[in-house]
Amino acid sequence: MTHWLYLPELASTGTAAVLEDTEAAHAVRARRLREGDVVCVFDGAGRTAAARISEVIKRPLKVHLALEAQQHWALPEVRIHLTSALPKGDRQTTMLDMVTQLGMTDFTPVNFERSVSRAGTGSQDRWRRVLIESCKQSQRPWMPLVHSSIDLAEWISGPSDDGVVNLVAHKEGESRSAVIEESLVEAKQVRLLVGPEGGLSESEFARLHQTQTTMVSLGEGVLRVEAG
Template sequence: MSTWIHHCGERDVKRPDRFFFEPLEQFSEGDRLELDSREAAHAQRVKRHGVGSEVELFDGHGRVARALIDAVSRRGELSLRIVELGRSPRPERRVWIATAVPKGDRMETMLDMLTQLGVFRLTPVVFARSAAQSGPGRQKRWRRVLVESCKQSRRGILPRLDEPRSLSEWLGEIGVAASGTRWLADPDGMSYERARADAEPGRRTEVLVVVGPEGGVTSAEKRDLIEFGFTPVALGDHVLRVETAAVAFAAALASVSEL
């Protein structure tokens, strides 16, 4: 096994700038490919790469490649040759955040931070008191945020981003808890420390956290969530904004090796 592949998931190894390309599954070492126009422009205009530069590619599904730029067209198209293929390690714990959509650009900031913290799945949920809705084109823009965050944080697996759906629709999809730990962010809930201690050993590798809107979930929504296995859990003594609560839970979970 080569040094590069062996260290794909390690932080102390200096690696080339990385760019997004999908899918890598159909390529082998020695094959050539072209970056899309957005990634090619970033490589040349921002990172100042040219013929002979070594870069790293990732496809968001765990596959990575070390490649050399071997041609640049007059239109700025980049041709690369794959030197080596590898895989990013998969996380031992999967954190799923189902959250109300914050107002303005705070959703994009939240998505960026949650990606850096290793959250594996993100579901925008519409609650009774939701103030912000998902408009046309936002899903595509949100996915771009995830890609850019993966590039910056050197994460190899893109978080799964679901289409927005109502709380009742989403609960119908996930069903009553069969596995994993389920928490509802709630300033009146039990402490995070107690919730961690109470988590069943067989349910600690998957954690699903629901974050409601800034107006809070209604009593009926809270009752439904509890019926579906969600335990109200508080982080600290204060009422948090949507994005703050989501990031705080993700950071708390990322900071411990096990619940």
């Protein structure tokens, strides 16, 4: 298996590049890569390139790469925008890791009446590190976009044009197969709203029922936020 490494400046790089700090340590200490090994570098904006490790300098740790021709990948045909309440602590990391590997293209935290956690100082930097690692694991050239927190009113006033499907995860919603058959076939963007651990309040549930959204059930049980 070819290992992926993150090189954000790939677009402006010629035939040679250098990995330093965290990414160099990941390549040498975590992946045990050595001179002569072939890897794939990506910038998170759709560009990838095959590269061969030409030299490893141990102090300070640097990994020199010889790059081949770059490839630019098209954006996914359907944007999957997860708009969700935040779970507590490390479960935020679990959620973002899993949904990135599954194909999420956008993430927006949503504040609800019963939210148990909100985005704080440094959250976006921490989440970005998670997204990078998830893209390397799943070999995804496009890193998901992380947007600023919104409240439910802002979500409701969001796009509802042709090609945009607005879904709300709820135990009493329609089955997944029915929604996919009726709503998702021609979708260009899917916005999935996942509520907080305490569930939607009565007023929030009523407001959503008055909008052009579809309640969708993800199973018979009540799932954790990060599993939604």
